[in-house]
Amino acid sequence: MLIGDARRWAAEELARAGVRSPMLSADLLLGFALGWDRVRIISHTEQPIAEDLGNHFKKLVARHASGEPLHYITGEREFYGLPFRVTPAVLIPRPETEILVEKAIELMQRHSSPARFVDVGAGSGCIAISIAKAVPSSTGWAVDISCEALEIARENAVRHGVADRIQFIRGDLLECFLAELRFDFILSNPPYIALRECDNLPPDVRNFEPHLALFGGESGLEIYSRLIPGVPPHLVPGGYLLVESGAGQAEQIREIAESACLSVEMILNDLQGIPRCLVARKISRRSNG
Numbered sequence: 001m002l003i004g005d006a007r008r009w010a011a012e013e014l015a016r017a018g019v020r021s022p023m024l025s026a027d028l029l030l031g032f033a034l035g036w037d038r039v040r041i042i043s044h045t046e047q048p049i050a051e052d053l054g055n056h057f058k059k060l061v062a063r064h065a066s067g068e069p070l071h072y073i074t075g076e077r078e079f080y081g082l083p084f085r086v087t088p089a090v091l092i093p094r095p096e097t098e099i100l101v102e103k104a105i106e107l108m109q110r111h112s113s114p115a116r117f118v119d120v121g122a123g124s125g126c127i128a129i130s131i132a133k134a135v136p137s138s139t140g141w142a143v144d145i146s147c148e149a150l151e152i153a154r155e156n157a158v159r160h161g162v163a164d165r166i167q168f169i170r171g172d173l174l175e176c177f178l179a180e181l182r183f184d185f186i187l188s189n190p191p192y193i194a195l196r197e198c199d200n201l202p203p204d205v206r207n208f209e210p211h212l213a214l215f216g217g218e219s220g221l222e223i224y225s226r227l228i229p230g231v232p233p234h235l236v237p238g239g240y241l242l243v244e245s246g247a248g249q250a251e252q253i254r255e256i257a258e259s260a261c262l263s264v265e266m267i268l269n270d271l272q273g274i275p276r277c278l279v280a281r282k283i284s285r286r287s288n289g
């Protein structure tokens, strides 16, 4: 089989299975099987593929066509310009989470002293690691309730050279921290899908991604309701909370934050215009009179 034939065959198989962007997925799987990048594939369509590699590629295509997410097959997902290892123990990082990361980096770069942050529900570590990489003076804590997720996050931190500035802690939200410990930034992309939405999720999400990373109780808001009231005691005066929210949740999260005496500074939209990232601040004693 020639490379050009293989990618056309795979794209047709994936399109029949309802995969979005079938040609891109075919190229990524072919690139993974051959150890090549996409440019090399596209510029070598007349080159034959060895039979064993061709058979391996067909099996990868069959796995993706039957619903397994591409990034669990390749074991990698790019986020904020960096490659992250992903396994079924962690959520596949989503592009909308880059909004939170970008805002956190902007605020940290304006911060007067080296920022100390905590990422609650670290998963693959994509938030904490992208920030530590972009803000070399920062130090962070990455908390997750899943030991398997923390192992992947730690591995990603080593890969990106920031493992010496992030501590990985297994814990339930902020409960693992001593009462007197204060951060400049508390960041979280918590599980926020309502349990009742389970049957409406795309099968690749519902059947393959960790439910611990997806579901925020019956309403979807349970983690926010537990996390946010515990935030002010762990923030310095003027410190920031940045949380990602699901579609239609931002106003309820605003109420939870305001009930915890946080001042909501902004809610950032994603590219679809969906409110996605709430930025709140602990009112500093000085500005409070």
Ligand SMILES: C[S@@+](CC[C@H](N)C(=O)[O-])C[C@H]1O[C@@H](n2cnc3c(N)ncnc32)[C@H](O)[C@@H]1O
Pocket: 090, 091, 092, 093, 094, 097, 120, 121, 122, 123, 124, 125, 126, 127, 143, 144, 145, 146, 149, 171, 172, 173, 189, 190, 191, 192, 212, 213, 214
């Ligand atoms: C939506 S995922 C976010 C992962 C990653 N931060 C990202 O943005 O891709 C939520 C993460 O929160 C973790 N988690 C769920 N409940 C938790 C809890 N009570 N305490 C700490 N982490 C929790 C899950 O294991 C999962 O890794």
